[in-house]
Structure formats: C-alpha cells, structure tokens
Amino acid sequence: MPLIAMDLRSTHDTGVARYGRSLLAAVAAPARAAGFRLLVVVRDGAQAATHDLLVGQECADTHEIVGIPGDTGFLRDSAVLRSLLTRRRVALYHSTHYVVDLACPIPYVLTVHDLLRWRFPRLTASDEDFVKTYGKQCLHDLWSEVLDSDRGPSAQVARAAPAELDPSCGVFARGFAVLTRRLVRSASHVITVSEATAREMAELVPPSGGSMVVPGAVDTDVFRPRGRREIDAARTAHRLVGPYVLYVGLAHRGKRLPWLIRELVRVRPALPPDTRFVVVGGHAERDEETRRAVETLDAADFVRFAGRVDDDDLAALYTGATACLSASVGEGSHLPSQEALACGCEVVAPDLPALRETTAGHAHLYSPGRAGMPGSLVTGLLDGTVPARARGYAPGSWHDSAVRLIACWESILGWRNGVLPPSPFP
Known part of the structure; x- marks a missing residue:
C-alpha cells in the first residue's frame, strides 16, 4: 500500500x-x-x-x-x-x-x-x-x-x-x-x-x-439550522439582546474588517437600538487597525468580540444572525459564507469570482469596496425590504x-x- x-x-x-x-x-x-x-x-x-x-x-x-x-x-x-x-x-x-x-x-x-x-x-x-x-x-x-x-x-x-x-x-x-x-x-x-x-x-x-x-x-452534521434553545444559549453566552450580524475569521488587511465596521456604524442610527456586530475568531481585537476603528468611531458597545468559539456555538450564532458579512478584496473559497448559508443565515459579501461560485446565487453580493452597500443590505434584511436568499442553498460535501x-x-x-x-x- x-x-x-x-x-x-x-x-x-x-x-x-x-x-x-x-x-x-x-x-x-x-x-x-x-x-x-x-x-x-x-x-x-x-x-x-x-x-x-x-x-x-x-x-x-x-x-x-x-x-x-x-x-x-x-x-x-x-x-x-x-x-x-x-x-x-x-x-x-x-x-x-x-x-x-x-x-x-x-x-x-x-x-x-x-x-x-x-x-x-x-x-x-x-x-x-x-x-x-x-x-x-x-x-x-x-x-x-x-x-x-x-x-x-x-x-x-x-x-x-x-x-x-x-x-x-x-x-x-x-x-x-x-x-x-x-x-x-x-x-x-x-x-x-x-x-x-x-x-x-x-x-x-x-x-x-x-x-x-x-x-x-461544509460538514452539514454540524453546520445546520439550530433550534431556539441553542440559539438562545448562544445569545446569552455572548450577551446579545437584540438583532446581530456576524463576521467570522481573521482580521488581515485584505479582509478589510475596519472598513466593514465603519460601514455598519454609518447606518447604526437606522438599526434597532440593541443591534450588535459580533466578530468571531482570529483575535481581531488585537489588530491595531481594527482596535483603532472601534475607538475612533466610539463603537465599543456596538462591536462585540466573541473570540474563538466551538463549532456548535458557531452554528447557533449563524442560525440566529441577521446576516454573515464579508468585505475581502479577494477569496479562494471563504468557508464562513458556505457554513452560514448551510445554517440558513443570509450572507452579505463582495462580488468576487470565488464567492459567486461557492454561494451559488444565494448571497447578497455587492461591488467590492462600494461604500454604503453592506450597511444598506443589512438595513434591508432587518426591515424586510431585501428578500432572503439563503433558503435552498445546497453546500458541497x-x-x-x-x-x-x-x-x-x-x-x-x-x-x-x-x-x-x-x-x-x-
């Protein structure tokens, strides 16, 4: 052999x-x-x-x-x-x-x-x-x-x-x-x-x-829509009272997390008062540019750094989120978008060839770097003016x-x- x-x-x-x-x-x-x-x-x-x-x-x-x-x-x-x-x-x-x-x-x-x-x-x-x-x-x-x-x-x-x-x-x-x-x-x-x-x-x-x-x-035994009890447990663990949107991954420069924070803070007055932006994984709070953006925008109460979480907790966070967001200038595949969709979570992401391929028409894609688009899509998903697309997504095995x-x-x-x-x- x-x-x-x-x-x-x-x-x-x-x-x-x-x-x-x-x-x-x-x-x-x-x-x-x-x-x-x-x-x-x-x-x-x-x-x-x-x-x-x-x-x-x-x-x-x-x-x-x-x-x-x-x-x-x-x-x-x-x-x-x-x-x-x-x-x-x-x-x-x-x-x-x-x-x-x-x-x-x-x-x-x-x-x-x-x-x-x-x-x-x-x-x-x-x-x-x-x-x-x-x-x-x-x-x-x-x-x-x-x-x-x-x-x-x-x-x-x-x-x-x-x-x-x-x-x-x-x-x-x-x-x-x-x-x-x-x-x-x-x-x-x-x-x-x-x-x-x-x-x-x-x-x-x-x-x-x-x-x-x-x-x-996607491992669909793990990343699947979770029930209310698991969602509520995740909300309690991460002190989430109202709606929230997610970011999952590292805070490398190419991921453009500080830009995404600025985009969401810009539309914060139009969001429900308890809305939070939850950043999962990658120790993003240690990134100097990210930390500076949060401090400059006085957004410490809006951006919630969850750190690393286990897969069951992540699946529950995906299921309960209004959307999973990305702002990368380039991706090869982007597993978080696929995992989010498999959990029934809407995805808001830049219109990149790899994301077009892996989200298969089920994501809300915007022109990369276009100011105002991520916030507008999140606002629309919260008030119902942007129709959901995650339903029916079939992830690869x-x-x-x-x-x-x-x-x-x-x-x-x-x-x-x-x-x-x-x-x-x-």
Whole structure:
C-alpha cells in the first residue's frame, strides 16, 4: 500500500486549518478503501485531536499520526520531516497548507487557497509583522533561500507578481511571491479550493505539473439550522439582546474588517437600538487597525468580540444572525459564507469570482469596496425590504472533495486496481 504523507500544519487556526482537518476526516476511509495508507503530519501536541478524527472514521488502525517537534518557521525547513519522508519511503507528500519545504526530497502536492498575496502584495503582512511572528532569522532565510537564490531560466517564467517587480513591497511580500511561483512550478500537482482560484492561477502562475480543484465544503452534521434553545444559549453566552450580524475569521488587511465596521456604524442610527456586530475568531481585537476603528468611531458597545468559539456555538450564532458579512478584496473559497448559508443565515459579501461560485446565487453580493452597500443590505434584511436568499442553498460535501483528492493521488502515482507505483527512491 503506497504511503502518503498528509501535512495538516497551518500557521493559524483558520479556514486553511479547517480545510485540512475536514479533508482528512472525509478522506481517511476512502483512502483506505483505495489502497492508500496515510502518514498524517501535525504540530507536536496536536496528535490526540487528530487521532479523534481518525477514530471517528474507524481508521486509526490503518493510518498513522506523527508530530513534528519545534517550530519549523514559515519556510517549513525541517530536517526531521525530510528524514522521516525518506526513511519511511513515503511515495507522496501532500500539504494542505500553501508552503512546502523547498528541500522536500520526494514528489509533492501543493494546495493554493488563494492568490491574494500575489495580486495585492501591499495588503500582506509587513516585514515588521513577519518578524514579530517568525523572527529576524526567518526573514533572513526568506531573503537568502528564496529571493537571493532565484536565478536561472526558471526565474524568467511567469514573473507576473507585482511584488516581484517592486522592491518597495518589502522582503516578505517579494519573497512570498517568488516562493509561490517556485513551489507551484516544482509541484507534481497543484490543488486549488475553487474553480475561480484555478483560473486565476492558470493566468498568473501556471503550474508545470497537473492541477485539480478539491473544493472546500461544509460538514452539514454540524453546520445546520439550530433550534431556539441553542440559539438562545448562544445569545446569552455572548450577551446579545437584540438583532446581530456576524463576521467570522481573521482580521488581515485584505479582509478589510475596519472598513466593514465603519460601514455598519454609518447606518447604526437606522438599526434597532440593541443591534450588535459580533466578530468571531482570529483575535481581531488585537489588530491595531481594527482596535483603532472601534475607538475612533466610539463603537465599543456596538462591536462585540466573541473570540474563538466551538463549532456548535458557531452554528447557533449563524442560525440566529441577521446576516454573515464579508468585505475581502479577494477569496479562494471563504468557508464562513458556505457554513452560514448551510445554517440558513443570509450572507452579505463582495462580488468576487470565488464567492459567486461557492454561494451559488444565494448571497447578497455587492461591488467590492462600494461604500454604503453592506450597511444598506443589512438595513434591508432587518426591515424586510431585501428578500432572503439563503433558503435552498445546497453546500458541497467533504466526501465529494475526498473523492477528487483520491483521484489526484491515483493520477500522480499510477496506483489503481493494485498496480504498484514507481518508487521515488533508488
């Protein structure tokens, strides 16, 4: 049975992390049936939670979990993992994250969630922010191992990233653009999470190997309309008396949360007096720009930072909300919009190709950055002048995504009906 390393590590507990965990839970049993064994790579300390996922699929005896000690940094440079891959004769390394060790010794599959940092380098983290998270040495490594070493014929191909051509963008923005291009062109296969991202990648940074869409989906056993008791419990826990709208996710610059706060504060006089804007996950209250917007607008009583919540609480919050809002300049899939719709919650979001695709006509889409639109739509949903659209939404299933993923592995390894793949080892 071919052994595939499936790396679930991600920098933050975000949509990227949820994508990896959900895909593992869905693919574990079908992978075993198809003749694959999985070596699941996690951060040291995450083994128990990951084991529970496999136990739930009755696959704990087939697949193995390994924790990688220490912080391998942004570049994923890990001699421990490289040694493991070769020692265990792993046939294929599959990262559900968007970075792979440049020295990966075996064929690999790269997941591209979006190309936001490629298209909008000035909205990515600054060098100062990068150093706060990863340290000065990691920034130096990004320069020496990625930017300074990017020479030769391959460096002249697909140089479409604005950051690569603009030194003022900073080391991280430039380095990430070059790193993405190098990883995409060296991958055996590139997976995208939506057709929209696949089209964008084909235009901006076409892969040398194969590509396949393995879309993000919704676990409808969890994200489904909840009953009044659960909704009331969530309201009580988060001190919500009147109507509320939601924001779910991180507060990166490209998410434009401060702009969204300003838009809602602008229409606050037209909203019921107890209306609240509830921000879930991502520790948005720690973001300086977000905090400044709340303080400047005197909106501390209007914006409610809920922090991280468990999935059952989140599903109840979705169900009870007037709408789930987004203001991103770009998305690859946006799981919160899909989860919200699956819970019967209206979605107000920018009209982006990926959101058009994943919300399938059930969201209230507005021209990105158009002032007045988010607030107007929220006001209309509250007073009934904007008709609801969430009803009838049919989310994608993680099982279907798992089937696609197995087809990808079979294509790369030539493994079907018991035909052994060629070994990458001498």
